[in-house]
Amino acid sequence: MTPKNNFAPRVLDWFDQHGRKHLPWQHNKTPYRVWISEIMLQQTQVTTVIPYYERFMRSFPDVYSLAAASQDEVLAHWSGLGYYARGRNLHKAAQALVNDWEGEFPATQEGVCELPGIGRSTAAAILSISRNEPLAILDGNVKRVLARFHAVPTWPGERKTETAMWALAEAYTPQDRCGDYTQAMMDMGATLCTRSNPSCERCPLKEDCEAFAMGAPTAFPKSKPKKAAKPVRNTQMLVVQRGETILMEKRPASGIWGGLWSLPELDFDDDTIQVAELRLGVQVDNVISLSPFRHTFSHYHLDIVPYKLVVQEKAQVNEAAKYQWFEISEALKLGLPTPIRSILETAQEAVGTQPQLNL
DNA sequence: AAAGCGGGGCA
DNA sequence: TGCCCAGCTTT
Structure with a gap:
């Protein structure tokens, strides 16, 4: 000075x-x-x-x-x-x-x-x-x-x-x-x-x-450092139900939740049924809305809109290597990202209790 | 709607 | 000690 x-x-x-x-x-x-x-x-x-x-x-x-x-x-x-x-x-x-x-x-x-x-x-x-x-x-x-x-x-x-x-x-x-x-x-x-x-x-x-x-x-004076207003991202997550089992997706080894089991994901503005059928190669009989919620990471918010899709008993999926069918109780024993775990828990409780949207 | 304001009050 | 808040204004 x-x-x-x-x-x-x-x-x-x-x-x-x-x-x-x-x-x-x-x-x-x-x-x-x-x-x-x-x-x-x-x-x-x-x-x-x-x-x-x-x-x-x-x-x-x-x-x-x-x-x-x-x-x-x-x-x-x-x-x-x-x-x-x-x-x-x-x-x-x-x-x-x-x-x-x-x-x-x-x-x-x-x-x-x-x-x-x-x-x-x-x-x-x-x-x-x-x-x-x-x-x-x-x-x-x-x-x-x-x-x-x-x-x-x-x-x-x-x-x-x-x-x-x-x-x-x-x-x-x-x-x-x-x-x-x-x-x-x-x-x-x-x-x-x-x-x-x-x-x-x-x-x-x-x-x-x-x-x-x-x-x-x-x-000057320099303003208070912004709390890096976390950007909000949106995604759809799918609980694809075939009988007593649901479809889990293995994530790529690197990136977010690398190598963990997760749920199939769609872009926020994808048409849920259309894109799910196209990408997974299954036919959707029934769609059930689950409660949307926010998961916050250190650097962004992820607003998740989960859906349960009921598919035919003998449905087979494309790209079988990435996917595996689990009973929910078995899936919950896997190492899962927190929001995925909550979705499954909710889906498990919600069976038959949610209003159904038949399309 | 977001930051600034002096001191209080909490961990 | 260090950080955040209450309650209102200004930008």
Whole structure:
């Protein structure tokens, strides 16, 4: 990492010229007032928060009034903001402040982090803005700014990436005007360095922003690795019944289920009877639908639609080497792929119980 | 419909 | 400790 020495001054200059400085929580910046605003802003945009914030402050002007209120009263003021667990935490934390801290916020970040609903970043925001403590924040806004500035190549959700980004955040946080810097970084993330359509031209950091230099600001922060959305494949599987026996197929030695006994399979959109008769060389007397189900492999889902085909007693099949007739109970003693085993078990139970489709 | 959001809470 | 979730928004 090569911190640019003038990072913070540039951010602060931008803030002095363009930052928002007259939001309701930006005057009389007590820890209490900053705290309430930070919690509300975690989940909601500035314009929505303003009326809620003002109403909340009117009813609960200080930590004592908040602590003394009932949870229902507090939640009534939260109504419409969502995330009510955070409203409840707010109330609990107010009571903890009154009971354990004589109504004052702890002096240290660790102390503030003890309060329910406040973690490292929110604690730093409260203390830097209200008391000008030189503590770094790393909320979504700051993560975005830093990820772009350094073209951070990995997903911030990874532990080591997040640790590295905390180190960056600390390296850039100035000793002076830390509160303004905190506000400025949030403001930049909210108004310039937005998730989509960032206003790079107006950004005071663009000359040294690696993502901007790459011409790809929105490529950062790297998004969460996709859970490799497993493709879905479809197949038909056939339980070909001849008297008391069913037809098992020996799979090729390599590939999926290599060398195992399985069931004859058709493409999903093959005409079941027609293709079965053609390929196996048997005549189908009767078709019984079995329950379709999904089998999931490590890399794809296989949706299996099983059918039972009843064929004539003396049917012979083509390619006899690949096939063998087994009683179901005998077939179940073979080493079978799991979904094949389930089909056979189902077919065994289902004899005579399924509605029959005579064709 | 999918990802992002800070902190909580679980294994 | 490390990972995933709740509950809502934005894209």
